[in-house]
Amino acid sequence: MLQLFYLGGKIMCIFCKIINKEIPSYTIYENDFVTCFLDISQATKGHTLIVPKKHVQDIFSLEKKEAEEIMKAAVVVANVLKEKLGTKDINLLNNSGQLAGQTVMHFHLHVLPRYENDEIDFHQVDHEPNFLELDKLYSCLLYTSDAADDLI
Ligand code: 5GP
Numbered sequence: 001m002l003q004l005f006y007l008g009g010k011i012m013c014i015f016c017k018i019i020n021k022e023i024p025s026y027t028i029y030e031n032d033f034v035t036c037f038l039d040i041s042q043a044t045k046g047h048t049l050i051v052p053k054k055h056v057q058d059i060f061s062l063e064k065k066e067a068e069e070i071m072k073a074a075v076v077v078a079n080v081l082k083e084k085l086g087t088k089d090i091n092l093l094n095n096s097g098q099l100a101g102q103t104v105m106h107f108h109l110h111v112l113p114r115y116e117n118d119e120i121d122f123h124q125v126d127h128e129p130n131f132l133e134l135d136k137l138y139s140c141l142l143y144t145s146d147a148a149d150d151l152i
């Protein structure tokens with residue numbers, strides 16, 4: 001896992017340093033809320049990270065405005081990639097938490113253009129539907145929309 005730094009009492013990490021332009025990046029889109037730069041590893045051609053300028057760790061730390069701006073930026077970046085690279089297929093991915101595979105502890109959304117025979121394989125286990133379990137889950141998760149909105 002990558003290291004966190006403290007500067008003037010504020011948490012700094014490798015992505016904070018990129019946002020502050022202390023280390024270089026291939027930034028392809030930026031506004032007051034987000035910086036979007038090419039992932040150094042390029043899982044596929046055009047693989048881009050959407051990163052909020054404020055250091056927040058994961059999806060649970062995002063405020064509403066940041067969440068809105070991240071999604072807006074993902075749509076912008078997807079269209080840039082479509083326009084410039086001709087990509088018509090895209091995955092959006094966020095890893096939040098260690099079990100989910102997060103390695104940089106500053107929230108980021110991966111924008112992954114997809115190509116014929118690329119190396120990505122999101123293998124999903126396919127179960128037969130179990131409606132008893134689905135009923136139980138649904139009662140556990142049922143919120144009125146207003147109550148759910150109040151969670152962020
Ligand atoms: P995670 O595994 O946390 O979802 O994704 C972290 C991503 O950050 C990885 O895909 C990794 O390649 C990328 N990354 C790590 N360090 C750097 C860096 O210094 N610059 C850039 N552009 N990407 C980085």
Ligand code: ZN
Pocket residue numbers: 011012013014015016017054055056105106
């Ligand atoms: Zn950071």
